[in-house]
Amino acid sequence: MRTGEMTPPVDLIPAQRQRLWGWPAVANFTLGGIGAGLYGTAVLTAGFERAPAVTLCSWLAPLFVLAGFAAVAAEAGRPLRGPRVLLKVRTSWMSRELWIGGAFVLLAFADILYPHRMLRAPALVAAVLLALAQGFILSRSRGVAAWDVPTMPWLFLLSAAVSGSGAYMLLEVLSGRAVSPAVLLASIGLLILGFWAGRAYVATPAGHAFREATASLRDGSAGRVAAGLGGALPLAALALALASPGLAAPAAALAGLCMLAGQIHVKGELVVRAGFLRPITVTGLKMSRRLP
Amino acid sequence: MSRWGMIIDTRRCVGCQTCTIACKQEHGLPAGTAWRFVADCEVGEYPDVRRVFLPMQCMHCAEPPCVPVCPTGASRRREDGIVWVEYNACVGCGYCAMACPYHARHLVHEATGYFDAPTQSEAADARPERHGVMTKCTFCKERVDAGLAQGLTPGVDPVATPACSVACIANAIVFGDLDDSGSAVSKQLSEGEAQPLMPECGTQPNVFYVVD
Numbered sequence: 001m002r003t004g005e006m007t008p009p010v011d012l013i014p015a016q017r018q019r020l021w022g023w024p025a026v027a028n029f030t031l032g033g034i035g036a037g038l039y040g041t042a043v044l045t046a047g048f049e050r051a052p053a054v055t056l057c058s059w060l061a062p063l064f065v066l067a068g069f070a071a072v073a074a075e076a077g078r079p080l081r082g083p084r085v086l087l088k089v090r091t092s093w094m095s096r097e098l099w100i101g102g103a104f105v106l107l108a109f110a111d112i113l114y115p116h117r118m119l120r121a122p123a124l125v126a127a128v129l130l131a132l133a134q135g136f137i138l139s140r141s142r143g144v145a146a147w148d149v150p151t152m153p154w155l156f157l158l159s160a161a162v163s164g165s166g167a168y169m170l171l172e173v174l175s176g177r178a179v180s181p182a183v184l185l186a187s188i189g190l191l192i193l194g195f196w197a198g199r200a201y202v203a204t205p206a207g208h209a210f211r212e213a214t215a216s217l218r219d220g221s222a223g224r225v226a227a228g229l230g231g232a233l234p235l236a237a238l239a240l241a242l243a244s245p246g247l248a249a250p251a252a253a254l255a256g257l258c259m260l261a262g263q264i265h266v267k268g269e270l271v272v273r274a275g276f277l278r279p280i281t282v283t284g285l286k287m288s289r290r291l292p
Numbered sequence: 293m294s295r296w297g298m299i300i301d302t303r304r305c306v307g308c309q310t311c312t313i314a315c316k317q318e319h320g321l322p323a324g325t326a327w328r329f330v331a332d333c334e335v336g337e338y339p340d341v342r343r344v345f346l347p348m349q350c351m352h353c354a355e356p357p358c359v360p361v362c363p364t365g366a367s368r369r370r371e372d373g374i375v376w377v378e379y380n381a382c383v384g385c386g387y388c389a390m391a392c393p394y395h396a397r398h399l400v401h402e403a404t405g406y407f408d409a410p411t412q413s414e415a416a417d418a419r420p421e422r423h424g425v426m427t428k429c430t431f432c433k434e435r436v437d438a439g440l441a442q443g444l445t446p447g448v449d450p451v452a453t454p455a456c457s458v459a460c461i462a463n464a465i466v467f468g469d470l471d472d473s474g475s476a477v478s479k480q481l482s483e484g485e486a487q488p489l490m491p492e493c494g495t496q497p498n499v500f501y502v503v504d
Contacts, residue, residue, distance in 0.1 A: 010335055012331060012333040012335070012344060012346050013331050013333065013346065013348070013395070016395065018389070018390060020386035020389055020390070020399055021386060021390065072385075075385075075386075076383050076384045076385050076386075076424075077382075077383070077384020077385075077386075077399055077400075077401060077423070077424030077425055077426075078382065078383050078384045078424040078425060079383070081364070081381075081382070081383040081384075082383060084363070084364040084365075084366075084381060084383055085363040085364060085383055085385070086363075087363065087364055087365050088360075088362060088363050088364065088365050091359075091360040091361070091362075092360065092361050092362060092363040092387070093361070094361065094363035094385065094387055095363040098363070137387070140357070140360075140361050140391060141361075141387070141390035141391050142357040142391050142392070142393050142493060142495075143357075143389065143390050143391055143392045143393045143394075143395070144390050147390070277393075277395050278393050278490075280331070280346070280348065280394065280395065280489065280490070281489075281490055282344075282346070282489065282501070282503055283487075284487070284503055285335060285342065285344065285503055285504075286504055
């Protein structure tokens with residue numbers, strides 16, 4: 001750029017790391033996703049029938065969601081005003097998240113007290129909507145380039161499904177039950193879909209601010225950990241579980257653990273490390289001295 | 293109905309931060325919080341370099357992304373275009389700060405002073421209702437409203453004009469009614485030199501910049 005030339009859009013104020021949402025927010029997004037995915041996996045695997053896994057997940061999944069809400073409430077400046085968050089359901093995805101999460105918790109607990117498949121279907125819908133709502137919260141954050149992408153809600157839904165199926169397999173093994181081949185195969189499909197969606201996300205053509213914010217997930221160590229720990233390792237373990245029935249239980253547990261860890265890692269990276277406020281950009285600057 | 297707006301002429305700005313201090317003084321802002329500041333920016337590569345002073349604040353957007361995301365309704369936009377926060381309704385979740393593309397929102401976690409104990413003036417300016425909630429530039433709406441009530445014209449009469457504009461030593465900050473074709477901001481805007489910052493964000497800011 002030489003004197004007299006007009007600059008292209010230039011970052012006058014560089015991107016700055018957002019510091020308001022930290023690990024409590026990650027806990028909310030992670031626990032909400034695990035809870036929603038866990039419940040969905042259990043209910044779908046049981047065909048909406050009452051099964052021991054469904055009962056266990058009807059306890060655990062809402063507790064995960066509530067723990068996430070509690071974590072994020074602790075991050076708020078005035079947590080005692082929390083009920084006010086319910087007010088703007090028409091416009092704010094944060095309000096919607098609380099309503100949907102509350103509905104999910106009530107439906108799942110009601111299913112424990114009054115078991116009925118008519119409660120499981122709307123609870124499953126609420127679980128799906130909860131995962132989507134958490135993604136919408138990020139995608140409406142226009143100030144953060146890495147989050148302001150339209151695919152974010154679907155990424156969160158997929159992440160919930162991956163982490164939920166991982167948690168489900170882990171619980172089944174810990175409960176002494178065999179993980180069905182259908183669940184193992186579905187988990188393989190979800191992992192492949194998740195890997196593809198992750199690569200598509202980091203390749204989103206959303207400008208240089210997005211590219212720089214997501215560099216670690218695309219080309220750096222964060223991306224390698226996500227692909228290895230959250231992708232390749234559980235895929236190998238699931239393949240082993242399918243091929244060697246004798247090793248199915250430990251392999252499924254390992255796969256579940258890795259799927260959980262991988263999704264926690266990805267959400268942590270996304271919220272904390274890729275969470276940069278946009279650079280302030282100006283166009284039309286001339287590289288010239290102002291004459292008197 | 294008026295539509296308040298501002299034009300900031302970066303060609304005139306000398307980076308003195310008088311507007312920053314005037315704002316802090318006017319609103320009694322605690323240490324570490326500045327609703328507006330002047331960024332000292334360097335552009336280009338040696339030997340073709342340039343220094344630019346960029347005053348930053350809330351853009352009081354016509355389509356403010358911070359307002360619809362607010363889960364409590366604390367973030368609001370008045371009919372005259374001023375975007376503000378109702379402190380008593382804010383939960384301090386920080387969502388609006390994530391939605392703002394202009395780094396314009398500031399969460400005041402707790403009262404902080406410049407010394408170990410609050411000074412006399414810091415104690416006098418303490419605003420406990422602002423702790424734990426989101427704060428931002430208000431276009432000095434109290435001055436504007438009080439001025440209008442007295443029959444004064446914001447942008448013309450200093451007591452009815454935002455403190456930053458009044459304090460600016462270079463007359464780089466012009467405030468006024470964008471719907472009044474006779475106002476200084478409207479006249480300057482009609483000359484076509486002033487542009488909003490990052491229009492690609494689609495927020496339709498009511499603060500415009502003249503850059504050269």
